[in-house]
Each structure stands twice: as structure tokens, then as C-alpha cells.
Amino acid sequence: MTVPKEMPEKWARAGAPPSWSRKKPSWGTEEERRARANDREYNEKFQYASNCIKTSKYNILTFLPVNLFEQFQEVANTYFLFLLILQLIPQVSSLSWFTTIVPLVLVLAITAVKDATDDYFRHKSDNQVNNRQSQVLINGSLQQEQWMNVCVGDIIKLENNQFVAADLLLLSSSEPHGLCYIETAELDGETNMKVRQAIPVTSELGDISRLAKFDGEVVCEPPNNKLDRFSGTLYWKDSKFPLSNQNMLLRGCVLRNTEWCFGLVVFAGPDTKLMQNSGRTKFKRTSIDRLMNTLVLWIFGFLVCMGVILAIGNAIWEHEVGTRFQAYLPWDEAVDSAFFSGFLSFWSYIIILNTVVPISLYVSVEVIRLGHSYFINWDKKMFCMKKRTPAEARTTTLNEELGQVEYVFSDKTGTLTQNIMVFNKCSISGRSYGDVLDVLGHKAELGERPEPVDFSFNPLADNKFLFWDPTLLEAVKMGDPHTHEFFRLLSLCHTVMSEEKNEGELYYKAQSPDEGALVTAARNFGFVFRSRTPKTITVHEMGTAVTYQLLAILDFNNIRKRMSVIVRNPEGRIRLYCKGADTILLERLHPCTRELLSTTTDHLNEYAGEGLRTLVLAYKDLDEEYYGEWAQRRLQASLARDSREDRLASVYEELLGATAIEDKLQQGVPETIALLTLANIKIWVLTGDKQETAVNIGYSCKMLTDDMTEVFIVTGHTVLEVREELRKAREKMLDSPHAVGNGFTCPEKRSAKLTSVLEAVAGEYALVINGHSLAHALEADMELEFLETACACKAVICCRVTPLQKAQVVELVKKHKKAVTLAIGDGANDVSMIKTAHIGVGISGQEGIQAVLASDYAFSQFKFLQRLLLVHGRWSYLRMCKFLCYFFYKNFAFTMVHFWFGFFCGFSAQTVYDQYFITLYNIVYTSLPVLAMGVFDQDVPEQRSMEYPKLYEPGQLNLLFNKREFFICIAQGIYTSVLMFFIPYGVFAEATRDDGTQLADYQSFAVTVATSLVIVVSVQIGLDTGYWTAINHFFIWGSLAIYFAILFAMHSNGLFDMFPNQFRFVGNAQNTLAQPTVWLTITLTTVVCIMPVVAFRFLKLSLKPDLSDTVRYTQLVRKKQKAQHRCLQRVGRTSSRRSGYAFSHQEGFGELIMSGKNMRLSSLALASFTTRSSSSWIESLRRKKSDSASSPSGGADKPLKE
């Protein structure tokens, strides 16, 4: 009955015969899909995928080979395999085979167990999904089948609130005209309901017998991942029917408000759009991972260098000394020259020195990350009591990156806000209601609210509605005409549909939650919207049913920014009710109400200042004549497809008041944002919402403030406009008196200068950009300009952006800023962004779980982000860095001793230590203390990291572990190894034991060096551990104890008696460690290795303390002084900002209502509707859908047509 202004191109194309040839198949050779209903034999010919999904990787048989194959694709593992092979060559082997194979097998086994567990859970969830039941029409009767047995071409029956099992062509439904409502939250994150409709010919196939005979054939595009389009044709009874997305029910949707429906399976299992969209998640690596890999490569290079040096040494030694020493030790048969001997010794040294690339590094890192993930899962402070959901670390590989985040990209709806609208305040003819007052009449603080208003007088009231200001109800009860008119408007002027299942049990189906909130408010205050027909609205006004005649609905759009209804009341008066944005409505008001206007404006400002969404309500009485004239004109206008401004909509109206709806922010959002901003994390809001809503939320969550120098709004429609707007914004930033530099560089040059100039900008700016402009700004030649401008701003809000654009923005920052990005969102429209960002966080506990499934971390409230980043992330980063530093240190200290020994043993690749010590050093003697540190260490208590957000900065600047720190660790390791070798050497060279026998035998030397090494690295880990828990004590002392226990066991007589050739060190421990000289040597080595470290740390603490050092020190001093408690001040805001028009950007059910299409056939007199108009309604609905999808700005007014 209404016709959109322009015919959307998209629909035109979808209606045309599909052009298969242009479409490329997404995989395989499938060019088009044919599926015939009720004909399994026919469909089997094509071998379409079944509806069984498989996300698991292995089964029992393939696990071992596939998993091993995968593991050996890791460079580190292949490297160790290569070493193992080297060790099997006797000429080269300088170590027993087990020194490498034991750690390698351990590493592989741990990883395999982890993979197996992961896959087990995947199997479980696959099974759970595959075994869901659905009703399939087989041989003329409905049968229960598991989801995995559903085939392409089957007809299945869905019932209300069921998940759609596969991509279906909707055939018929319980609702009139084959309509059905679905919720697509899992697909695109939108929680509002969507309408799908069966094509007319099939919509009559309501009963099973007729469906069983249905033998239509669908020919359509091959599987693809485009959620919003589908093109195909139904061939049935020798005629063709075009199919579009409007006829499809996609897997993952949920059927709502529809008793049942039948659908024909078109795509099943992996071919469904849902599965096509959930591509395998890209494996994310942290920057530390990448750094680690680089460092391992460097170490490998270093290893080769050492090998070369020692090999040359060996060649020279063999040439000078070895040849003459041949009487005692002839060369190996294979060795014929000193050069060849050098070559062999190169490989031998590669084997010996391989421990500088620690095999246990990767496993330990995994273990630590796993520990951190468990801490996140276990965190009670990240547990949402309301939704009973704990935080969940879904990946265990990214934890330390949480401590390095610089940019947070946040979705708005459902993430910052709860997507719950609450009627919070109102202003009725100059009086404001809704303040929460305590007993004494003062404004009450949160948490000490009095009892809410009692609505028990009203049997139809909604119990969930809460209001705290009793005066409003009193006003209603007193019969204040303004108040009554106010609520009458709210109960009439909307597009909400009601459903009354039982008497008095009303359910409202609102297209936008705002409207739902308003109508519910009216309902509770005694103006109950009860039911509607296309021509009437029935309202229970203070208990009496009043039926208004509905003359017209002028639904909102972005230009008009208001919606109006024209009703005739039982007395016959025609009245226009209007609610809309203050900016539009206030200027159209009758000028005589100036005083009222100014008080209302004050109220509006006050509401907006509190971050509430406001609407202004007005009405106008129309006389019959005027209305008739207008209706006539409107009809003509619509027939002529004329888009001129409708005059009725701009007549003067009389002000009734204003409502304020709270778009409920999630708890703690402003505080979280403030805290994150203090931690130097930049927050960008990327939302699909309208600009006004987004900006409004920006204010209410304190991202935008009135103190800001300027908020730039970029809304250009063309490339040039956008460029110009960005340029202006930059110029303003540079021209401002705060600006440091004033030489503006040409944007085309996009030089580093641009960055530096803009980064020096002082003053606070914010940037708001809409999706249209963003599309231009993200083009290759402008993206840098955009990025620099945006990064110079304190806050960036992108509104009306598509999921793809969200991902693009993230990608842009990721690519050019070299900063760690985090994306947080709740809906499927955030999935792309979540997957793109370094870290994706999903808000769980909402309806859709797509975002959670794609995310790396999931929790249920935005405010937990501060804890995730500032506490868990910071600690993870700190621990990982400390761990890595220590790990490289200990391995260098351990391995380099061999290098020095090489100069004293003719470069013969003799190890300093016993081979068992080499095997066990990394996996037993030194692994647990450092793991305990990596898992439990804390530098400052968690409260402090919230109190001092600046503590987060070292992570962002990557200060704790970088190449410089790495070299310091290496240097320390080498220093230790030098002392570790030369002090015992100096002592042993001359000394004898206390019984006169030789002290400097090889085995005693080995035991002395090994013991002092274990002691030195244990003392060092003790120094590095900042937080000594019982576990740390246990592991550190335990490691030492284990070392001595194993040492004595290995050197015991019993083992020697059994394996004399394996345990050659018999008696060594007790003989060597009984010598005072040995202990004096060990003590000296420890002192000399540790003292410089302590001195250095102490001096650094005194001369150049970190913030964390200072915080810790302050802590210490405070403890002594019994300190006062600090607490974060809550930031209050007074704002002059006016909030905007508060509706969802999709049009409502206005047209649907007026057409009566969604009314039950029985309940309606449909006589007034011609068949022509009914079909045209569907047409126009379709157009509108595709129109609003393609051009968000929409058209001008919808002309009325009657």
C-alpha cells in the first residue's frame, strides 16, 4: 500500500532471471544447485553435503599420524628431530641419544594430549548439534530425525523457538500469507525479529498430505557465505517462481512467534551460510611469539657461529697437537685430516650446544599461558552473578598480549549498552517526573533506592516495569488532563503489536526496544494498549476500553526523525499524535507555548546530560476538512511517486512533553572507559547504530565530554567531501593554540612527519564518522589520512558501519600502527572484527553466541574488560617476560660452559656435565621454579594495577621483553657461564682433595660445575620471583632437593652395579661434595654470579625506579604508616548535549499494521483489502527491506496512500 520512492536496484536484480554464469562456485565444481522436494533419489545424484557438520580434526585412528605430522610442521620440533638424527651418527654424536629424545617425546606428548582434549570437546559439541531432533517429512508422514540425517530436498517442520536445522526455503507457515518471524542473532547479531515469507504458491501448502505431493524443484546459486542474498528459482507445475533471501530461513536462526512452518532444505551442513561463514579461525600469534621465533633464529645463528669457531679450533688443535697425540688416541678410521675432524666436531658441537635453543621453551610457554587462562576462568571478580556466567579464556595462546593492548574497538549495542530501554523520566507540561527521591526528598544515590511505585491498581500492568517517582502515578490518578494525554499518546503512537495469550497477559512485539519501553510505560500508568486492527487501536484507558479509529501512520525515517499517527477518537475528533526528535519537533511547535517550551528544553537538557535518550511528544487537533484534503493529496502524491515533503507532517503541533529513555549502559561502563583511557588505551566505538544514538552513548559513557575542544563529525557522501572534512579536522587540530607544530604536511605525502605533527596535538578532540564516509576514508589513498586524524583524537566513533567495515578499521590500525588491537562485541556482526583484531573478546550471556564462538576471550559484561587487561593481561605480560628472560638466561649459563671448556679439551666436543644432567637440567632441575614464577608472580597487588592504570604502559611500549632485554639476559647468562667455568678451573687446576688425592678429575669437575649451576640459577629465580607463595617455595627448594637426590641416586653403587657402562659417575657425589674446597668454590661462584645482579637491581631501584617499583615501595612505606584508602572518584558530567532521536534505524511495523497482513485472518475484517493492495504491500515490504539494507540514509517521507 505504500511504495518506496525509488526502486532499489537490488530487488530489481533479484527479480530478474538469475544469471548463473556470473557466479563463480565457491569451491569444487558446483555451478548451481538443484534440489527437488520429496525426491531423495534424484537429489542423491548430486552428492550434496549432508547436514552432518564436523569441526573436529582427528579420529582415533588418524590422531597419531596427523597430530605428529602437524607437530613436526613446527620449526622447533623439526629442529629437534634433526638433532636426534644427528645424534644417531656415531662419528658426530657427542651425547647419548636420550638427551634429546626424552625432552622431545615429553614435549610432543604434552602437546598431543592438549590437542586430543581439544578435539574431544569438538567431537562432543559436533555430536550434540548433529543429534538434535527435527521433524522430517518422509513418505508422507512426519518423522523424528537427527539433524545429521536431514538431506537436501527434505521438507522439515519447524516449531516455535526451534533452531533452523539447515538453510531452508520457506514453504508455508502457521501465520497468514506464509509469514514467519525469525531471530537472526546467531547469524548477524541483530536481536530484533525479522520477517520471512513463503512465496504465494507454496504458502497454501499447510497440511502434510499436500506437502507430501509437492515436487517443486529449486535451482539456485551454489553455496556461498553471503548472508543477505540468495537467488534461485522454483520450478513447479510448469511455471517458474523467483526466489530471494526473503524466502529463506538460514541455519542458526530461531523461529519466533510462529507456531510452525515448513521448509525445503536447500543447503545442508557445511554448505549452509552459517557454516560457510564460520571459516576456520585464523591462528593468532602474539607479538611475543613472533619475537621469540626471531630470537630463536638468532640463537640458532649464534649456535652455528659457536660451532664454527669451535670447529676451526678443533681443526687447528688436531693439526698442531692431535696428530702428535695419536699414539695415545689415534684418529677415528673415518677421519683422515684435521680439517675433516673439524667438520665433524662442528656437528658434534651443534648437538652439545643445542640447549641454547631450549626445547622446553615452547612447552613451558604453553603451560604458563594455560595457567593464566585458568586464572581468567576462575576469576570470581569476572563472574557475572546475574547471568551466572564466568569469564572464559577460549584460547590459551594470547594471554600476554592482553597486557599490551593499545586500541580497543568496541561494539555498542549489547556491549556498552544492555540493549534494554527503560522509561526513566518524563516531562509533562513543564513538570519533570522520574527523579529518584529518598524519604527526605533529596535525590537518592544509587543503591539506596526506595520502594518502586506500586502498580497493583492496574491488573494489566507489567510487573517488570519499575518506576520510582510516585508523583507521576498520583498525577495520573488525579486525572491531570496533560498527563492523560501524554500517556494516551504513548499508547497510540507506535507500531508495537500486541499479543494476548490469556486474558490480561499481554505481550508486546516491538520493532525497537525504545517503543516497547514507552508503550509499556503507558500500560503501567493505566493506558494499556490492548489490541489493534488495521483500522483501529483499542486502548484501556484507566480501566475502560476505548477504541480509536486509526486513520494513518506516518512511520519514522531518518529525515523526518519523528513518527505520527492520526486517529479519530470515539467522539469523532481527529487528532494527530507525534513523537520525535527535539531538534525537529520543537521548531514546529506553536509559538504561543514559549514558556512551556523553555522549561521542557531545560528538562531535555537535563535528561540528555544524564545520557538518556529523549523524545518530544506533541499533538495537534485536525479538523475533518483539513484531514480530508491532506489524505487526498497524499494519495495523489503516492500515486505519482512524488517525493515532495508532505505538508501535514510539518504543521504546528502542540507540545505535550518529553520522555527520557535510558539506553541502559552496562554496569560500570563509564568507569571502565575512564580507567582504560587513563591506561593509555584508545577506545574506538564501531557501531551499526545511527549517528545520534552512537554519539549519545559516547556521551553517556564518558567517551565524549563537553570539555573536549571539538568533536569532528564526518558525514561526507563523496570522496572529496570526506577528504575535505578530514583535512579541516586536521587543520583545526593544528591551528588550535595548543598545537605544538604548525607546519602542516601535504596529506598526499603521508610521510612520517604527518604522524609526528598530529601526535603532538594537544587538546582533546573526538571524531565521529559514519559508514558512508568511512567507506571512502578506507580507500587506499585516504586510509592513512584517516588513520592519522583518527589517532590524534581522544575518542573515535564510527557509526552505521557494516561488519566488514569494522574489520577493515581494525585491520587498518593493526597494519599501520603496529599496536595491539582488541575488539569486543556481542553480536555476529562483530565476528569479523573479533577475528581480525589481535585479541577478540565476546560478550557472552546474550542471545547470540556467534561472537563468543569467534572470540578469544568471553565474559558477560563490558566492565570486566578492565580486569582482563589491567590485572590479568598485565600480569600475564609481566610473567611471560620475566619467564622468557630467565629462561634464556639459564640456558645460556648452562650451555656456554661447554664453549669455554672446548678450549681446554682440544675442542673435542666433550661436555662439561654428565649426560643425565644435560637431559634433566631443562625438564626437571630448573623447569618448575620458573614455571611457578611464570604462573604466579605478581609485582604489585591487583588493586594497585587498577589504582595506577599507568602501570599498564610498559606492556604497550613492550619494555619488559624486547631485543635489548634479550641481550641483557644473554649477557648475564654468558657472564655466569664464564664464572661457572673459570672459577672451578682456577681452583681445580692446582688443588687436591683433603686426603691428598687428585681433585681435578673430570667427574668431580662436572659435579662441581653442575651443582654450582643449579644453585646459581635457583638463587637467581629466587631473586626474580617477586611473589613467593608456598608453591614457589616448594618448587625452588624442591628442585634443589631433587637435584641432590637424583645426583646421589645416579652416583650410587646400586645403579652402577646394574648398568656399569651407563652410570659412570659412581661414588662421585659423595666423594666430591664432601670436599670443603668444592663447597667453597660453589659458594664463591654463587656470590660472584649473584652479587652484581643484586647490586644492579638495587641501583636501578634507587636511581631509575619503574612505576611498579615505586608503587611497591610506596606500599611498603604505607604499610608502615597505616595508610589511608584511595578510591576512584566517580566522574560526573553536566552536559549541554542534546540527545537524539531514539529509534532503531530500521523502520517499524507501521506498514505491516496498516496493511493488516500480520493480523490473523480470523480476527480481521479483511474485506476492505483488495487483492491488489495486499500483494503490493508485500512487494513494498520487500523493497523496503532491501532498500534499508542498501541505502541506510533511506528516502524522504513515505507518502500516505489510502
Add this chain to the structure above:
Amino acid sequence: MKRTSKDGRCKLPDNTALKQQQLPAYRLQLSATGVLSGFFATGVFCLGVGIILILNAKSIKEIEIKYTEICGNCAKLREDATNFDKECTCSIPFYLSETMQGNVYMYYKLYGFYQNLYRYILSRSNSQLVGTDLKDVGNCAPFSKSHDGTPIAPCGAIANSIFNDTIILSYNLNSSIPIKVPMLRSGITWWTDKYVKFQNPSYINLSSAFAGTTKPPSWAKPVYELDEEDPGNNGFLNDDFIVWMRTAAFPTFKKLYRRLNRIQYFTEGLPAGNYSFNITYNFPVTRFRGEKSVVLSTLTWSGGSSLFLGLAYTVTGAVTWLASFSMMAVHLMLKDRKMLFIQQ
């Protein structure tokens, strides 16, 4: 460990100190008093130990005589391996100006002999040496079997290269009749070596126990005839052999050869006077440009420790003290600034 699965979603995480990361712990803090006092204490300790060790080392009497050049003709003779059966002796007189009090130990010291080469260390068979399996010569390359295939006992490069000079110390009491200084050849090995690591094969007759094996190529006599005087000191249990088999860590090393039997004139130790070493020169060192010497030394509680340890301790102590003073200076200088910072 519990998994927070989708189904069991209403699980409140346990409120345990471990899971909430609230474990009671000691926070390590490098406080000024702690560090400085630690440094001072360490300094005192190191200096003390250093001085004691230096005094100790000073009290040790030691005399070393290199005899490669003194016995030059013998050395030359030994350079040619074919002269292995020609005996060469060499006498080295020396004068001991002071009495060597207490226990005196005689060592031989080799310079540039690499007992720590990888293949050298490996070249032995412990299962053979422990007497269980004489034929096990698997690790002994390149001295595992003789040309005719009989396994060598003891096999391996270590055993083959045994130090086989005989050194006899004589005391010229009245510058006329030299008295052979009584020396003990027992007690120069570790107890575990002598009683665990080395065992002869269990036969009544040692020579028959070693039947089916052959002596190492460089040896003059088979292993069961190493000591003609003491039949108990033969086979794998020969003390000199055991000492040699404990390979040295560095290319220059001294091994205990004999210790003074404190009887007769020598109850107090070695009195001052004229002595001479009578050396049967067998072990060739000039081939690999090595040197050998004989060492006489006394001992203290810490063993015959050299000056190195004492000096190292003293230096460390001194440096630690210096460091602690400078750290204290820095700390005191910055103390005011720090307090200011905290009050902010």
C-alpha cells in the same frame, strides 16, 4: 580441573586463594637495609674466608721438579716406540731446605696430556673393569681388540696410555748412603673406586682369570703382573691403574703417586736435607710436546688448595665492600628525593 563448559554454566568459580590469585605470599622487596647489610655481611665473609685460605695455602710446602729435560736422554730414547724394552733410569738430586711437616704426598704431573678428549674419556669399559664381563670391549675403540681379535684387558685408550714411570725417593742422610724413603702406595684412590668401580674377575688365580684377553699394546706387562711386590695390588685393583683411570679434567694435571709412610726418620714428615728421585723413565711425553714433573707436597684441612681460591675470595670480599659503600652512598643521596616522591 574443572572446565567452564557451556552446560555447566552456572558454576561460580571457587573462592580459593589459589584460583583467585590471592595466595599468601612473601613479596620480595630489595629494601635498602636488607641489600646493604647483605652486602656487608657477604664482604666480611668473603674477606675472612679469603684470608684464612691464603694463610692456609701459604703453610703448604710444595716442591716440583720437572724431569723431562733433566732426563733428556731417556726422553729421546722413548720417542722411538721401538725402544720400549730398553730400560732407562734417571736420578734427580735435590735439596730440601725446610722440613716438610706432616703427611707428605708425591704426585706426578703431566703437562699437555689431554685426558679430557671426548673419545679418550669414552674409551673404556666399566663392565670389564668391574670384572663382570671381560669380553665387553664395545666402547673401547680404538683399543678394543688386538690384531688377532682377542679382547684387550683393560681395554681402551685410557688404560693403554697409563703412566708407567717408577719414581723412587731417596734420602741422603749423611750424604753417603741414600735411604729409600718409605712410601705407601695404598690409600691413593677413592674408596668407591677401589671397592665398587674396579673389581677383578672372580678366579682363584688372577692370571687365569684374564685368560683369553691380551694386554694393551703399550703395556710391557699384563694387568695381573702390575705389582710384583704386592699380589693384592694387581689386576684392575692396582692403585696406580685406578688413579690413572680417573681421568683428569684439564690437560695439565697431577695425580697422586705415593704418600709418605711416616716411620723411622720420617715420623715428622720429610726432614730437610738432600734427596734424590730415581726415576725409571718409561712414559714418553716429548712425542706430544708434553712435560712431566714430580711433586712433593704437604696438606692442610682444605686439601692442597692453591692460592687461587683464597685470592678470589679476598678480591670478591674487597669488591663487595667497595660496592656496598658506594651503594650506601647512592642510597643516602637519593633518600630525600625518594621520600619526596612518595609523599606526592
